Amino acid sequence: MRKLLLATVVALFGAAALAPHAARAVNPDEVLADPGLESRAREISAGLRCVVCRGENIDESNAGIARDLRLLVRERVLEGDSNDEVLDFVVERYGEYVLMKPTTGGANLLLWGAGPVLFLLAAGGAALYLRRRAAAPEPAVALSDEEKTRLDELMRG
């Protein structure tokens, strides 16, 4: 309960939501000797979620399980897996919850499609509205006497 309370309090404060720890993320002993493979491992890690954290990927997280996953990713990379194969491997074990970038399959089409579809709808609606506004006649407004005097004043000034 205390932890939950803490989480709520932390949650009130923007980015504070990301539980920080003293030592960050990837430790020196995890780093692969080959910089090419290491940078691939970092890229893959950035797309995998730490399952016990709040929205952190395993590359940023300091949790034990994130470290285990980072080592697993590096192991797979060393074995010669492609990036997608590593992701598939991890998803098979932990479910799609670990993917920071949701798949486009099934209902997720709604998620990915929402932005473009909304934009097209809004743009269509706006186009109709604009054409109607452009065609609408200018409302004929007669100037009141007061306004006429004011206009004269302005023209003279």
Next chain:
Amino acid sequence: MITELGHFALILALGVAIVQMIVPLIGAWKGWAGWMAVAAPAASLQFAFIAASFAALTWAFVTDDFSLHLVWANSHTLQPMLYKFSGVWGNHEGSMLLWVLIVALFGAMAAWFGGGLPPSLKARVLSVQAAIGVAFLGFIIFTSNPFLRIAFPPFDGQDLNPLLQDPGLAFHPPFLYLGYVGLSMAFSFAVAALIEGKVDAAWARWVRPWTLAAWVFLTIGIGLGSWWAYYELGWGGFWFWDPVENASFMPWLFAAALLHSAIVVEKREALKSWTILLAILAFGFSLIGTFLVRSGIITSVHAFATDPTRGVYILMILAVFTGGALTLFAARAQAMEAKGVFGVVSRESALVLNNILLAVSAFVVFIGTVWPLVAEMLFDRKLSVGAPFFEAAFTPFMVVLSVVLPIGAMLPWKRARIGRVVKPLLPALVLAVLVALLAWTLQTSKTMLGPVGFLLGTWLVSGALVDLLSRTGRGPLGGRVSRLRRLPRADWGKFTAHTGFGVTVAGIAGLMAWQTEDIRVAQIGETFEVSGYAVTLTDVTREQGPNYVTTFGHMDVHKDGELVASLSPEKRVYPVQAMPTTEAAIANGFWRDIYLVIGDPQTGGGWAVRTFIKPFANWIWGGTIIMALGGLLSLSDRRYRVAAGAARAQLEPKGVPAE
């Protein structure tokens, strides 16, 4: 005793707010001037009571009154005074009290400075504002009372969460609340206008300053939070698309849309119902943000079940206010007949496009934020929506916005020809392309992100400059310069805010494209090289802070044999909460930040050390500050200082530039 008085004042405030909600509304309906006149003094009184209550709570924090449960849970005698003070809002109950304090403050300000408002509109605005106050005062008193006592007070408190013991974060929440709650004013004006059945230029002129102020506060608040994350979390990220961040970002986007559409209502009396809708949505999303954060529903569905009262209460507030306002909108929107006629190519259309891009991008953020919840409830899929989604789905809208902004900003009202606007912008375009090419040739990694970001950033900044210069007309330089100085503040505000946006765009792209990092074990005395900088770990020391122990890593950074910076990153442990925090040491620079972090001692000797070179990092917050400054400039425009109704009588003989 003071505590009880504070509690009592809070209850009195609720009573006053109820009166302020009901009496002026009936007065405005029946046309009884006496009943309408109740609103203004009631707003002042309500504010006074809440201020007294807030002062009592602050007093309890400052004097370490641990008989108060809230103080005990969030403070400690050793805590520096600043954090005892900021501890007042560093927790759920106290922050809600700050929230209603600001609601009441804004209401009172509308009462004090609203002399030029039509009496019935003023009465209705204050009544709606009081209704918001009633809802949240009730929320505090019935579910989140900050004045609960402990029967046997402990000797010392539990300390404020160490993360919050930071100057950047101490003032982050008040700014955010000023922003959220500022939007409540726009909401109150929108609902009052719907009841009134009338929206005109004067109404927009009243709403725009509140929206502008809210947007400025939100900008500062979000900027502070992001800056804090950058230096505190230890790897220099600045935005994480976390639900809590999104909660503040959505109202910001809507506020940005609203303050632009209000211009169209003010200048051209068009887009009225859309502007009303935006005002409702902007505050609605503030409430949704509050709900998401307070209920914990997004973090964990189960947290919601363990403490449902608060979440359900806020959900009810959300349903009543946005639901009610939208129903009213559906019934009354037809009455808002637009007057201004304009062509398909015109400033009006450009602002419609601005609104579409901002509103749709806000919806994208919203859908991404709630999708994990929706997917679990409807499709039984447990999934995550993280930064990669938002980067892919949100960024395109910002790119399009950046491309069209300088053109749209220069289009004349009513009817325009694109060609005539594009011609003066050609130099800006050429400059932008040149900068992008320069970035492309200078960079070592061949990514598009950096050059494209700098293309857009330069286009925005130079486009804003062209726009400003074009306002001075033609003729000899001297005349143009003097005209530049006499331009309305609103023009300068527009220039400044758009420039700030460009700077931020370039900063984000530059940082994300070109940052480098290095992770290693360093022995004391060892020197290593990162992107041309030679970093030496000279020493590691342990020291005692006021309420923490700390480990300092002392590091020197040399470039080409010259000392660039001596930095001491820290690792603190707060014993009361047994929580470690990182204090990165940063050498801030115009072109780059050098960002050092000290980690744990290693078993084989030496220390884990992280070095980041972060190009253009400060441009992100620099741009944010410039944007906020632009808002403030625009806010200081004389047409807002002159009461809307009285404007005509006070026009100077020579007149102000027409727009």
